[in-house]
């Protein structure tokens with residue numbers, strides 16, 4: 001990966017532009033001057049341009065948005081920092097990410113919200129903090145949500161820890177109507193989850209590993225939707241993993257509840273069959289589910305029940321993963337592989353169109369988190385991702401820019417990959 005500042009002008013020739021705003025795909029040249037798009041045309045003369053890049057066969061779309069990452073700073077800088085997380089984001093084509101507050105200290109004060117913005121200021125990726133719903137994410141006392149929203153928190157979540165106390169969730173949803181920011185609850189009923197490690201089903205029984213049933217997720221989503229409907233507030237469901245959850249959200253949307261939802265690339269590309277490898281990089285919360293669940297998640301992405309693809313990028317140091325399955329930490333890194341997984345498992349098998357995928361990575365997540373998103377049009381700040389859809393490649397450790405390497409996809413074959421990013425007057429080729 002190489003990044004250069006472009007002080008004057010650069011001309012991208014023969015690109016295929018995917019415009020999710022107008023829902024158009026067309027070929028054009030793109031002239032960037034002083035960081036802004038100054039011309040989009042069929043054949044822009046290159047006489048006075050300092051530099052030109054031929055993008056014949058490549059696509060351009062607005063910079064991707066990931067509304068769920070863990071950058072581990074402050075507190076766990078040996079797994080990831082904002083700086084290394086931003087490099088991983090850039091390598092994956094993401095120029096805007098929202099980071100979860102399960103740091104140490106948690107993002108539960110005005111100061112920590114500001115700390116994230118200050119740390120990220122010099123990065124090419126915009127990092128937006130999601131603040132905790134409860135103090136220290138303990139689940140029993142609400143944070144100063146209005147103050148945190150004023151300081152720049154884009155949403156609220158105790159991600160990693162489910163909100164068990166329904167009254168706390170009710171109050172949080174009441175406050176979210178004042179702040180206008182969504183509430184994101186990690187939906188996993190602790191009692192039903194018990195000591196479950198992988199999905200409860202045939203695989204867990206055959207392997208003799210404690211199972212975490214799909215109803216642990218569904219029971220809590222059902223409760224949350226009821227409360228959101230009662231309070232009339234906005235709620236976002238993270239990392240949906242079961243067919244039952246998709247159906248609950250589909251019905252809630254049909255009833256007019258203001259709910260949005262996300263699915264991770266690992267849940268739409270892997271199943272609990274992966275756990276037969278005993279590889280702890282497949283240990284995630286919620287767990288990898290069955291093939292029927294995976295199919296239902298994809299149907300939800302297709303019909304609009306699911307609003308976004310979000311990575312839940314969760315870096316862990318080697319020691320946290322190279323241990324027995326029961327002791328290993330939950331989570332995997334996902335920024336570098338998200339787009340290639342989506343092309344390989346969704347677009348090439350014709351389950352989603354390229355336009356549908358681009359929307360799930362750009363306009364849809366940006367809208368639900370109310371983030372600015374640069375359109376590819378004259379006069380806007382140039383902020384876009386360059387990719388091809390047909391390059392065959394094998395994902396390896398050399399493609400990881402995160403500080404941690406806990407990916408179950410090392411050695412996987414992909415078709416299509418991110419090749420570059422232009423943002424904040426910098427051109428990065430990958």
Ligand SMILES: [Zn+2]
Pocket residue numbers: 068070100159160312314
């Ligand atoms: Zn998470």
